[in-house]
Amino acid sequence: MTHSDKSSVCILRLTALGDCINAFGIANAIHEDYPEVKIKWIIDSRFSSLFISDGKPIVPMVPVEIKKQGLLKSVLSLRKELKGEQYDVLLNMQTSIKASLLSTAVRAKLKYGYDSERSREGQSFFVNRRIDKPQNPHVMSGFISFARTAGFEKIEPKWNYHLTPQEISRAKELIPQDKKILVLAPASAKAEKNWTAEGYTEIGQYAVEKGFHVVIVGGKGSLETELCSRIADKLQDNCTNICGKTSLRLLAAVISQASVVISPDSASMHLASSLNIPVIGLFAIHNPDRVGAWNFRKYEVSVYAQMAAAELGNKEAGWRYRVKNKEAMKAIDCQKVKEVFDRICKDYSLH
Known part of the structure; x- marks a missing residue:
């Protein structure tokens, strides 16, 4: 049909x-x-x-x-x-x-x-x-x-949020306009899927040294606000922490103004991908082959395969297999994140 x-x-x-x-x-x-x-x-x-x-x-x-x-x-x-x-x-x-x-x-x-x-x-x-x-x-x-x-044989995903001039204007009021923007969306819905505050801080400081201003985003939950505050306290004047201060639409508008986004497996990661903003997805618990950023798979940093292998041995991980080690995200090497960040800067002429 x-x-x-x-x-x-x-x-x-x-x-x-x-x-x-x-x-x-x-x-x-x-x-x-x-x-x-x-x-x-x-x-x-x-x-x-x-x-x-x-x-x-x-x-x-x-x-x-x-x-x-x-x-x-x-x-x-x-x-x-x-x-x-x-x-x-x-x-x-x-x-x-x-x-x-x-x-x-x-x-x-x-x-x-x-x-x-x-x-x-x-x-x-x-x-x-x-x-x-x-x-x-x-x-x-x-x-x-x-x-x-169902018959829509040539369909390809197409995202258009129709962000209004007012929404874009409000987003620009929240972030500096004279610098490249790195958006850190450090928290997902579950703590075990989040990278460490130390890791986010280190990559944030690395970006600052390269002329970026860091914008930290997140929801209103205590898990997110606490993590974002810990990062912001370290980065101080080099970042703007708007965690818990945006609606979903305003979050989309802010991300649309970013040069780069870094996020674990979260809605913010998918939002950045859908807005065609290069995003570094961080993975250990879920398989990025299943849930990675659709438009930017080449920029992800993942330890999922090694973590799954450690738990399963020679047994192949099923399509939905979830790593049970709640400390798995700590295995992500910040140096690898820096390398991918540098690759994005080169690919998008952000030097």
Whole structure:
């Protein structure tokens, strides 16, 4: 089947924010490249604001408030929201039982789920089609396969946040305009995925010596604010710490002004990649082949392979294998991060 056989598509991807950023690349590409196709995206309301520009959703969406309402009420609410709507295709890009139960609220002729290797939590009971297994293990490749298997054969991810002049102006007010900017996004949602404060400080000082100003970003959680404060205290006047002071949209605007971003496996890493800002992704717990920065894989620094091998021996790590050593990120060598930073400076003429 081709896209011409379909006039409407519903995409279901609720969480996490990094995955929603990647899913947006597909949703937006369909929306822009196939304007004749009606599209709707079901997303967790906690993340929907990133994809709303000047009060209007960039891609038509239905935010669901699962955390606030609970799953049952969310299913009933979504059913009411979509009452009378019929879709040719549902792309269920999330394998959780939560997503599968929500998918029952969507009336669609074809309901696509993951291939047998990636499908889990009983998703196969809620779909009637499977996507073609992608050759590339990356999550983004899976999302692309959803669209291509459903008939959008030449689709490529396309990100456009429609950042407004006001958002860009506000971002520029927060950061110096006379220096190259290194954005440090040091924290992910889980402590074990974060590099050390000492490592971030050392690479920050290295960047300062090369004429960069460091901008530190992060959320409002205590884990993030504490880590960011420790780094900022060391870098002092050579950095601007705006951790906890930005909305998702303002964070995107700030990152859009960066020359380089350094981040562990986090939403900020995926946001930088989607904005086409060179990002050094740092990995030890999750396989970067699966979750790395889609547009900048060549700049990542990873010890995942050696950490996984230490735990598994001769056994091959599965697609979802997660390193259990909570100290694994400490194995990242700052010298290697400096080398990749220098390579970006050379590639992008940032000397």
